[in-house]
Amino acid sequence: MPELPEVETIRRHLAPLVEGRVLTGLEVLDPRWCEPLAPEELTRAVEGRRLRRLARRGKYLVWELDGEVHLLVHLRMTGTLLVGGQSRPAAHTRVRFDFDDGAQRLVFIDPRRFGTGELALGTDALHAFLGARLGLEPFDPGFDLAHLRALTRISRAPVKAFLLDQKRIAGVGNIYADEALHRARIHPLRVTGKLKPAQVAALREAVIAALEDGIEAKGATIDDFRHPDGVQGSFQDRFLVHLRAGEPCLTCGTLVRKLVVAGRGTYVCETCQPRPRARLVVTTGPRQRA
DNA sequence: AGGTCGGCCTGGCAGC
DNA sequence: TGCTGCCAGGCCGACC
Numbered sequence: 180m181p182e183l184p185e186v187e188t189i190r191r192h193l194a195p196l197v198e199g200r201v202l203t204g205l206e207v208l209d210p211r212w213c214e215p216l217a218p219e220e221l222t223r224a225v226e227g228r229r230l231r232r233l234a235r236r237g238k239y240l241v242w243e244l245d246g247e248v249h250l251l252v253h254l255r256m257t258g259t260l261l262v263g264g265q266s267r268p269a270a271h272t273r274v275r276f277d278f279d280d281g282a283q284r285l286v287f288i289d290p291r292r293f294g295t296g297e298l299a300l301g302t303d304a305l306h307a308f309l310g311a312r313l314g315l316e317p318f319d320p321g322f323d324l325a326h327l328r329a330l331t332r333i334s335r336a337p338v339k340a341f342l343l344d345q346k347r348i349a350g351v352g353n354i355y356a357d358e359a360l361h362r363a364r365i366h367p368l369r370v371t372g373k374l375k376p377a378q379v380a381a382l383r384e385a386v387i388a389a390l391e392d393g394i395e396a397k398g399a400t401i402d403d404f405r406h407p408d409g410v411q412g413s414f415q416d417r418f419l420v421h422l423r424a425g426e427p428c429l430t431c432g433t434l435v436r437k438l439v440v441a442g443r444g445t446y447v448c449e450t451c452q453p454r455p456r457a458r459l460v461v462t463t464g465p466r467q468r469a
Numbered sequence: 470a471g472g473t474c475g476g477c478c479t480g481g482c483a484g485c
Numbered sequence: 486t487g488c489t490g491c492c493a494g495g496c497c498g499a500c501c
Binding site: 180181182238253254255256257291293295312343345352353442443444 | 492493494495496
């Protein structure tokens with residue numbers, strides 16, 4: 180599932196190919212992709228415009244076109260962008276992009292159809308769109324200890340759920356949440372607001388380090404993620420806990436466990452990441468009061 | 470207000 | 486072998 184490092188990998192790959200090009204054609208084959216906008220409305224808004232910059236915010240790819248037209252593409256679970264040249268049209272092709280150099284046809288492939296394309300017209304609309312959905316990126320200079328302390332202090336959610344909330348921190352998904360918590364030696368069920376200052380500091384560094392390592396490995400390929408040239412990332416070979424249930428922790432040898440936290444498969448070494456003490460349940464026998 | 474959970478969607482796989 | 490049914494999860498909206 181593409182998270183910040185996977186989306187950044189795609190952005191870095193595509194940017195030199197498409198920046199400065201005119202988007203001569205955008206063909207939306209699956210109308211769901213841009214709902215509630217009709218495919219022809221989207222096409223009309225973007226076609227013929229030059230791509231000034233391919234940017235990224237959180238897990239969104241932001242296509243900055245001339246005239247302050249912004250196309251916001253989200254890959255969700257199974258979305259992939261592939262550079263053309265495929266001999267036969269790939270299955271599950273939802274969108275086709277054509278550029279003025281002719282050679283670089285780009286396809287958006289998405290078996291599960293969760294991926295989306297949305298439009299923001301003007302800079303204010305772009306900021307409103309992103310601001311309503313995303314907190315700071317871990318790489319943002321403003322993502323300092325004071326910022327994270329202020330965020331964590333007021334949350335009663337388990338820290339895993341906290342990390343997955345894009346409105347708080349932009350770009351962390353299930354993989355990097357598990358990996359960061361292991362690096363910080365924090366159990367995913369710990370209540371966020373009860374983390375000690377040293378743990379918040381460790382968490383901040385762990386999130387940044389996990390994402391940096393992910394980018395360096397050019398992302399993780401689990402099911403569907405591919406680079407735009409079809410090549411796979413390698414971060415899955417560096418997982419410390421994620422998807423490693425029943426295998427020994429690389430730090431201490433304890434078998435990695437799989438839990439469900441915030442409805443997500445969650446992998447943890449309960450030696451390196453001690454479980455929060457179970458709340459004491461005071462048993463007073465059957466209630467007498469009516 | 471803030472946290473949890475179901476729905477969206479389909480490929481893949483366990484189990485019979 | 487072939488079918489059924491369940492699981493995966495980012496994000497949103499409904500619910501408590």
